[in-house]
Amino acid sequence: MAGLDDFAKRIDRIAVRVEGNVERAVKDCAVAVLRSVVENTPVDTGFARSNWTPELDRVFDGLFPVRVPGEKGSTAEENAVATIEAGIPTIEAFDMHDNREIHITNNAPHIRPLNDGHSKQAPAGFVQVAVMEGLATVRGAKIVDD
Structure with a gap:
């Protein structure tokens, strides 16, 4: 049964690497x-940009x-x-092992209007674009390696 034991150990090592690779991809x-x-949030005083958490x-x-603190984007x-x-x-x-989700939140009262395009500094939907950019970052991630 040495063959099966060796196979089981190899699968266990692969599983640990897969888990680590998935965790890295999530991060x-x-x-x-x-x-x-953050970089695409329009800036006047910096309040909205400062509140991505x-x-x-x-x-x-x-x-x-x-x-x-600043004015008119001076500290963007x-x-x-x-x-x-x-x-x-x-x-x-x-x-x-300890966490299920990462939430990125902004509670600035004007964040929704900013994302809806109420500023000339950023197009509408910059939040959705950020999510797509995050997904593109990990699209080619290698989860299973040799």
Whole structure:
């Protein structure tokens, strides 16, 4: 039965690698979505851009103040960097054994109108585009390796 035992051990090793690859793909997808949605959120004061928040297994229900206060988009890049840097550790903490979902939420009262195209800075549907970009990031991910 050594042949079956060896086969079972090999399958177990493959399963561990598959699980790790799937977990990495989930994280890479979430980071891509976060980056895209943050970078494409129109900016005046930075409030909407500062409020993209990833959470594990729950929807964030709060609001943050502007991370880097400014006017007329003067701190757009700084707010993007600060928001992304604040969110990545939460995404990287995702563990398939402990977590089921990564939610990326924005509770700014005007986020829906912004996504509907009420700003000339971004086309309508930038949130949906971010999700598609996240999916494209992992479309070619290698889940099973040799």
